[in-house]
Amino acid sequence: MVNIDSDKQTHQVVIVGGGFAGLYAAKSLSKANVNVTLIDKRNFHLFQPLLYQVATGNLSPADISSPLRSVLSKNKNTQVLLGEVNDIDTTNQKVIVGNEEVPYDSLIVATGAKHSYFGKDNWENFAPGLKTVEDAIEMRRRIFMAFEAAEKETDAAKRQALLTFVIVGGGPTGVELAGAIAELATKTLKEDFRKINTSETKVLLLEGLDRVLPPFAPELSQVAFASLTALGVDVQTKTLVTNIENDLVTIKQGDETKTIAAKTVLWAAGVQASPMSKVLMARTGVESDRAGRVIVEPDLSIKGYPNIFVVGDLANFAHQNGKPLPGVAPVAMQEGEYVAKLIRKRLQGETIAPFKYIDMGSLAMIGQHAAVVDLGFMKLKGFFAWFVWLFIHIYFLIEFNNKLIVMIQWIWNYFTRNRGARLITGKETLASIPFDNNGHYATVKPQKPLNV
């Protein structure tokens, strides 16, 4: 059982989810006269914007993760619970964790989003997405295994398929993945293989709309396109993926249908709300948008439930300009902090103005040394943008330890292009493509049987 010191006098805040929204809410409540319980199914906060760096062998998972307990250890009013919330009892104001209940006076739901394959869930086996540490390690395994298998492959067509990487989705994650893989192939791995020329690697970035980085200003999309092309990425816009299976990607461009033979397909396209969306809909009658994001009130609460708040990627907040706010870290942080402030003020009998997102801009890295940054009033590109990108990402890493390590990794990589974290770990660690028999070595001739 969860024996929270549930001093009945003290206002109980339960936060579900330790991502940017939940963690920033918890941190903003550290001095408030409330008891905070943060529930997460993982024991660490993950800095998702840098997850592609793990997937491409540049950083280790721990470099972009912070144990939630350690981040919140100084907040004496806060406890962390490792667990998964299955349900909410709005009548008795309790969240259900396994077969136990945790009571709340205010509830903040911040469980985020996961990938969406637009109903084609079987694509996931062929085209993994990038949301968790395990996802990143699996992507890393596939990327580096493809080069290993290509090194052994003598059939030219099969080798080309092994050296073809298709990234579906031209948002920041897709752009960053494509740039990183292109640089991996042409720079980092250049000297590492003896049979293949890794510079012959094909990296395709597929985007349904007419430009990459659709949330950015069009001129920055152009810069991103030019930078990606310079790195050797084949950027295909207005391209719809209609099927993915058996190392073949089928695409539709206008009326034309094509197939691309590619062993490695990476998914950076749709997202959908986490399952808590359906729990909230069932228990409060709240509405959601097509992606399952919960439609929230101007103060981020749920209609009719002024003490239940939804923040971060799970929320659809469209009060500002009619368009829902994007599922990015700055929105989540500001929403989390806003709700924390609202709760503090409410306990003092005060009200605060509706939530207003202050857009600090968008940014994406292209390869190791270039980036695009859209600050609204100013657009940056190239080295200076890269520097700004770096600074902002390191600044927001939760723990100083991580800031230091990531900074050093970057300085190191800047000068060497080395990627030390390119381990093939987990389930399949041997190149899966068997040697075929066209080459110098004959197949094994039987010896006397070996009893080992």
Next chain:
Amino acid sequence: MVNIDSDKQTHQVVIVGGGFAGLYAAKSLSKANVNVTLIDKRNFHLFQPLLYQVATGNLSPADISSPLRSVLSKNKNTQVLLGEVNDIDTTNQKVIVGNEEVPYDSLIVATGAKHSYFGKDNWENFAPGLKTVEDAIEMRRRIFMAFEAAEKETDAAKRQALLTFVIVGGGPTGVELAGAIAELATKTLKEDFRKINTSETKVLLLEGLDRVLPPFAPELSQVAFASLTALGVDVQTKTLVTNIENDLVTIKQGDETKTIAAKTVLWAAGVQASPMSKVLMARTGVESDRAGRVIVEPDLSIKGYPNIFVVGDLANFAHQNGKPLPGVAPVAMQEGEYVAKLIRKRLQGETIAPFKYIDMGSLAMIGQHAAVVDLGFMKLKGFFAWFVWLFIHIYFLIEFNNKLIVMIQWIWNYFTRNRGARLITGKETLASIPFDNNGHYATVKPQKPLNV
């Protein structure tokens, strides 16, 4: 197929295994007029002496690993093959990898050792060992999950079992694990939990002989014992483990039999030779010792096969003082380099003196700030020993990148005792012990069913 540029004029050296022995052999052959093929089933070299630091959440796997291709990329006479050797055809001088063959003129087998449970293989489920990155991540998961589960547990006996860590084996790995876990409990995690007092954690180190660190000088064993005891480790010598199952460890001390209730049991006791030992025995008739280590000739070759060498943990070399050399990194490095030199000289028609191990001493870390170092002519303990330990370990990390990161992690940890890499990842990431019903919260009362 493996299309090695098998220039038939050039002497072909095949090295099986990219640990210390194999890698140092490959590096020593970089300038020789030979073609080298290094075959490993993993794509990275692992610095095993620091694996316990991964298991206890201090370092990331990539910090102590170096991609083999990257380490050897400058050696233009060397290629790396990701694959597992199943057999050796000594008649035709070929090693069998999957269903292909790789020819050799000289063969260096350096496949190392794995854990041994002395025939009690079912103990492995309850008491994982520490040889691979996956082992370390599993140990890390178990250690941190035990604290999470204890935080939720209200039954005092169960909670104590969750907070009891038994380490079997008092060699360097066992001593280092025990010290690290004790420090984790009493220092790193001290502020992180709200229900449990992590200082109540029990760490037991069990050793069959009459002192810990049996390979060291007795006075250093005493220092290690005192340092461990000061950290709160309960060191039990002359203790035999007779059974491990269902969170119970049965031990025998003299005629007395006891049981210890412990959720987390870690294995740091026996090792046995890797399966290549049996292949070599079957194919060459060579003998092995009880642990399966191959009995080698004074020049590290196999009797009757002057061009097949066994080096590192797989070899039993007892020519120096009648006792086999221990399975430690310095022995492996020196053996690998010796064989490389022998091959170079042999190609020039020269011979070299039998292998002679130059003992540089032994060392072990106890907790974060103390170590024991036995240099033979000098014995060190305490802070200075810690510093020497640190220097030597960082010095031998293969890549400069890793040296830098590990050094910074250590400086950071020295001042903060923080352990940022304590992620619970992999298979089971939620505390497995369900909440029980003795506490403040009642069990879930049925609501209307939820269709999610």
